[in-house]
Amino acid sequence: MKAxxxxxxxxxTRWGSQLTPEQLARVAADATEQSVPAGAYVCRKGEAVDAWxxxxxGFVKMMVSTADGKTSTFTGIPAGGWFGExxxxxxxxxxxxxxxxxxxxxxxxxxxxxEWLLNTSIPFNRFLLVQLNERLGQFIGMLETQRLMGPDERxxxxxxxxxxxxxxxxxxxxxxxxxxxxxxxxxxxxxxxNQSLQRLxxxxxxxxxxGAIVIEDLExxxxxxxPR
Numbered sequence: 001m002k003a004x005x006x007x008x009x010x011x012x013t014r015w016g017s018q019l020t021p022e023q024l025a026r027v028a029a030d031a032t033e034q035s036v037p038a039g040a041y042v043c044r045k046g047e048a049v050d051a052w053x054x055x056x057x058g059f060v061k062m063m064v065s066t067a068d069g070k071t072s073t074f075t076g077i078p079a080g081g082w083f084g085e086x087x088x089x090x091x092x093x094x095x096x097x098x099x100x101x102x103x104x105x106x107x108x109x110x111x112x113x114x115e116w117l118l119n120t121s122i123p124f125n126r127f128l129l130v131q132l133n134e135r136l137g138q139f140i141g142m143l144e145t146q147r148l149m150g151p152d153e154r155x156x157x158x159x160x161x162x163x164x165x166x167x168x169x170x171x172x173x174x175x176x177x178x179x180x181x182x183x184x185x186x187x188x189x190x191x192x193x194n195q196s197l198q199r200l201x202x203x204x205x206x207x208x209x210x211g212a213i214v215i216e217d218l219e220x221x222x223x224x225x226x227p228r
Contacts, residue, residue, distance in 0.1 A: 006031060006107065009056060013082075014169055018123035030113040034106050036060075042098035042106055049087040049094050051108040055079050058104025059177065061184055062096050075138065076101070076177075076185045078162060080170045085128055086135070088114055101181045134166040151188050153225035155196040156205065158186040159213065160221040173215045182213075200224070 007028035010016040016024055033056070036042050042053065042060055055077055062074040062083065074096065077083055087094050088111060117124045138161060149157070159182070163171055179197065183190045197208050205221050207214040215221065 006033060010107070013054070013080075014166075015082075015124055015127040018127065019117075019121060023117065023121060027109060027113055027117070031107050031109050034108065036100040036104045036106055038100055038102045038104075040100050042100060042104070043084075043094060045094055045097050047094045049084065049092070050111050051084065052082065052088055052111075052114045053084045053098070054082045054107045054109070056105040056107055058106075059101045059181065060098050060104055060106075061101055061181075062098055063184075064096050073184050073187060075142065076158075076162060076181070078168050078171055078175075081168045082131070085114075085131060101184065130166060134164060138164065138167065149225055151186070151192050152196045152199050154186045154188060155182060155193055156200055156221045156224035158182060159206070159215065160218060163215065163218055173218075174209075174212055175215065176212045178211060 007024060010028055010031070011024055016027070019027070034042075036058070045064060057079050059079070060077050062077065063071055064074070065071040077098075083098070084094075118128075141157065141161065159175070162168060162175060162177075163173075179193045180190045182197075183193045186193065188196075197206070197213070200206050200221070201208055203220070203224075205215075205217045205224065207216055
């Protein structure tokens with residue numbers, strides 16, 4: 001991608017829109033883009049953390065795996081999402097894998113540029129505070145869902161979490177996501193996802209289309225299974 005086109009995409013982000021033209025130009029000049037095919041790693045657990053990542057197009061998942069082949073998916077990150085700021089702030093090896101669920105365009109902002117923004121931009125620092133707080137709330141909610149709720153509730157909350165306006169700005173109500181991808185994020189089989197989606201559709205919360213889910217009642221998904 002040409003630097004001018006990347007600059008325009010970065011300028012449209014929540015944090016990029018708060019930078020001065022000079023700051024934005026430097027970030028665009030330092031950043032690089034990579035195309036990642038479906039199933040490939042964007043970054044690996046244990047690697048040195050040298051960049052902050054954004055998803056320009058596509059869909060990736062944050063996960064961990066063990067030596068005996070067990071895996072656990074933390075969350076999905078659609079286009080518009082950014083990740084890796086916590087690892088950069090802690091200056092420790094990466095503690096998770098990022099895998100592309102579909103072909104994705106990823107932008108990498110080098111550590112030196114990220115740290116320069118921390119030192120020169122108050123709006124960028126405010127953005128990070130909000131981002132980290134939202135991420136913390138997301139993971140607390142995920143822990144509650146996995147420990148206390150059944151498969152239908154897990155699918156409902158998994159879909160609702162993708163519509164966080166802070167972490168995933170600009171995501172539309174028609175979500176192009178497969179049932180297999182939802183299964184990865186919710187930690188259940190594709191067949192069980194299908195059953196849950198049918199129940200949620202009958203409840204009027206969503207509509208299942210080929211290769212996509214249309215959200216009809218986002219608040220209903222967020223509260224599905226909660227005591228009334």
